[in-house]
């Protein structure tokens with residue numbers, strides 16, 4: 402490394418070289434419990450029939466947990482396939498040595514992307530004859546079969562072949578000699594709704610449509626097509642949604658998407674969000690805190706300044722609505738959450754010092770704060786909370 406010498410008369414000759422290895426736990430960080438992921442996958446798998454496969458959905462960097470770590474422990478727990486959203490996410494896993502089958506859930510529409518997908522043994526999701534043809538041509542060019550999954554739209558209106566035309570189009574697709582259909586799937590739009598098992602629910606309607614379609618399709622005798630429909634919510638509803646494989650994200654990370662949760666399920670959150678106290682101050686009664694002065698102290702108040710903010714992925718809309726845990730006690734966050742810092746009222750505590758660690762998500766003793774709580778308070782869903790965490794937060798695997 403080049404050290405720039407200053408001409409200052411008090412210069413030290415060169416900067417000391419010890420300062421460059423910053424401790425990842427020096428400011429704010431995410432701890433990922435690999436064992437919790439593994440246990441969750443094992444537990445969820447125990448709800449499936451023996452032949453039903455488990456696809457671990459690790460898109461968006463493993464819902465913010467680190468896709469590599471999640472993949473490793475999910476596979477240990479029995480996941481036999483991985484799902485990612487983008488080509489790049491798939492490539493990243495391949496280059497870190499993951500050999501498990503990977504399905505790309507997003508749409509690749511250029512020949513270039515499909516070639517890269519093919520060369521790296523990543524299966525694309527195919528929603529049209531046009532894409533099927535491109536894949537068939539790529540397979541032909543390399544003298545091989547291009548493995549892929551076909552998707553049919555049953556009510557999400559996102560990706561997928563048009564429902565009414567699919568059975569007929571499938572006949573044409575079967576004639577393509579250089580593709581290998583590894584899967585046929587659809588996606589539920591509302592399985593976490595209030596009464597998903599009501600016979601008239603969107604979820605039941607989608608399942609019926611999907612089953613109707615399977616009856617119309619003429620499969621080849623020795624086909625090896627995995628049929629799949631369920632996300633976490635669908636998987637937890639009942640076995641009618643399982644088919645040959647389930648694609649599970651949220652519940653593998655430790656959170657049930659269902660409003661009425663299965664009492665026999667004890668999922669463990671795999672993510673802990675921790676932060677250091679960077680500064681402590683005492684303010685008098687009637688003093689405002691943070692931007693806009695939205696919080697004014699009603700008594701002499703001891704404040705801890707935590708070094709984390711919305712630039713790390715803590716939504717600003719949670720200002721004044723969240724808590725931090727220290728030694729099995731909860732402390733309220735006060736004032737606006739700023740870009741890089743936030744304040745917590747620690748009045749009455751003598752144990753919290755500069756450099757103490759506080760927990761924003763996770764548990765300590767009998768106190769727990771979950772992304773489900775944050776989602777409720779900021780009027781969003783836990784999925785969005787989890788994948789909002791930025792790269793500025795180091796991920797630290799603990800086990």
Ligand SMILES: *Cc1c(COP(=O)(O)O)cnc(C)c1O
Nearest residue numbers: 458506588632633648649650651
């Ligand atoms: C994200 C995703 C899943 C996983 O959803 P969860 O609700 O997190 O289990 C499954 N299938 C598809 C197509 C997805 O995009």
